[in-house]
Amino acid sequence: MIIKREYITRVRKKSFLITTFLAPIGIFIFFAAVVTIMVVARSGEKKVALIDPGQHLKIDSIGPLRDDRVFFKYPEESLDSLKSKLALSEYSLVVSIPEQRFDGKTKVFNIDLYGKDEIGMQIKGSIKELVGERLKKLKMDANGITAQQIKDLETSLQVKSFNISAEDKSSDDSKTYIATALGGGMMFLIYIIIFVYGNMVMRSVMEEKSNRIVEVLISSVKPFQLMLGKIIGVGAVGLTQFLIWAVMVPAVYLLVGLIFSDQLMEISQTTTTSENTDLTAIFAFIDSLKDFDFGYILTMFLFYFLFGYLLYASLFAAIGAIIGDDLGESQSLTLVIAIPVVIAFYIGLAVVENPNSVLAAWSSVFPLFSPVVMPALLVFDPPLYRILLSILFLILGSLFFVWLSARIYRVAIMLYGKKPGFKDYMRWIMKSE
């Protein structure tokens, strides 16, 4: 009954609908905006007049010279005449090549830019790159080097590393990369969950205490039932939100893909060609995804989500019961819970870098840290005994903290006015029913 109320009142709230449904839509809008901006930016090509009286760049054989920002034209006019009517002309700026020496061994080459107004960094960069490419080509010709020769100098390195202490498992670069990203992502998610839903539980407890309905409630049910009902109810809200997202987010991706497919194709083509991405790396990436047992990872993630949430939410409930309507107090007390979570998060960051350290071993077993740290480590295949130990300690730890919080909650929820001290908490915990 309590679970149901906590669940239903929250799920029906406007803010739940907003965060649940608008978050994916927000992501959609974000992607749409990114695509649109990229498209708009491309259409904003600037026409640039290039004059080269000394024929250093050999304009006759140059062909069209452009990228997605600038587009060169070669008017047969003098620099002075172009400059004088620049404000009215189709050109945004003029690139002038001054008289100088240029051959296969030139180290420094000068170009002058004349703009209608201040010339942007990116435009300058594009011009430099385009002119630089042209000079490179000319120098290659002058020195008798072919493009193939340059290409032949490059070697693609495929790194394969072996963990000799584990059984004959090879891992390559992209696998480590995915493991880090996946682990980090799950860790971050649990970190956020603990804070967001823990706070939700705390606020709910505080609301009941400050509007005094709690006296009616616990004359009907045991404080423990009330607390646990609240925690489970809010947890169910969290799971619902995740399920909705799990369905919606891929749908939104698909939608973005469908609507903007043409533009995306174009963009991906330009980006891949310009960065010279090797297709083999992509294939290695996709291939190594198969190495992860996603069913196992998801199950473990849910386990750490549930118990980590249970552990911290009960602490948040106890704090909520102590605070009541005194918001000033809440700042300092929530910090007490926030500290282990934040520490766990930083340990997690460190451990992802170095998954076989002693720190990783201890923190993945310690119940206050393991809900955050362990999901980050799981993808690195920690030894089985450590996983089992971590699970055992987390279950024991969360039961202990639920028990502890229930004892504090029971007394604190009916206490108004007087501020309890640490000694009081200890006494409440020790005092039997």
Place this chain on the structure above:
Amino acid sequence: MNIVELKNVSRSFEDNKAVDDLSFSIPKGSLFGILGPNGAGKTTTIRMMTRISLPDSGTIFFNQTPLTADHVRQIGYLPEERGLYKKMKVGEQLVYLACLRDMSVKDAKSKMYEWFERFDIMDWEHKLVEELSKGMQQKLQFISTVIHEPSFLILDEPFSGLDPVNANRIRQEIFRLHSEGTTILFSTHRMEQVEEICHRIVLVNKGKNILDGAVSDIKQQFKSNRYRLRYHGELSDKDLDRVQVVDNNPSDLVFEAASVADSNQILTHLVGCGIAVVNFEEILPTLNDIFIQAVSE
């Protein structure tokens, strides 16, 4: 038969003994008042009866068996500090609170409509609690206390914050519930309300039972054998020579007499002095007087 019985119940907070070896019993079907000055331990006692807190020592019996969590379902409790979920709809809130006390949703709903009809508030069901006025919230709180048809109803200052019309409406409901067999415990420090409503009382001060019993018995016990005579005519000092006068105003005389027979003799004598009697009565102390006298002792 007693519905609730406290035996040597004590409860302390730190060094403060809120309830100190308190014993009394509440007969089934009675309108029982628990009185006492602020801080006497009334609320602590009530909280122990509802198992919100537990006694350090002593036992509370409910229907002759020690009070357990299951009994709580038969108790309705209206705390002094009222509280409802502000953002919840009236109907949902009532059903929720009823279900917490083991009612089915269907029963809770039909009971709720009964009460809505009784108070003529059928249009409240889908209103949010925060949209209601304070007086309306009080009514709602009262319904939430009685919706599960408790056999024992605890009302802590039920009329505080109510206007006379609504207070009277609640009073009628209290009497109606009582006539249907509900035992009602009424906690207050407003003596005129107790006088008007309760049949039996317990007077608590500093966590101790200083007085309990039927209201009429207690009044007899505390009476000071004073009589009031209202009359037409004149009484001279000589007429009152042998009368122990307490207060002598024109047409209104208060005197003391050793017994009822004695007072009759005095009355006969005074009538013989040529006055016309308008009204003659024994002055019984008000609960207020008794309260002040007992507490200050």
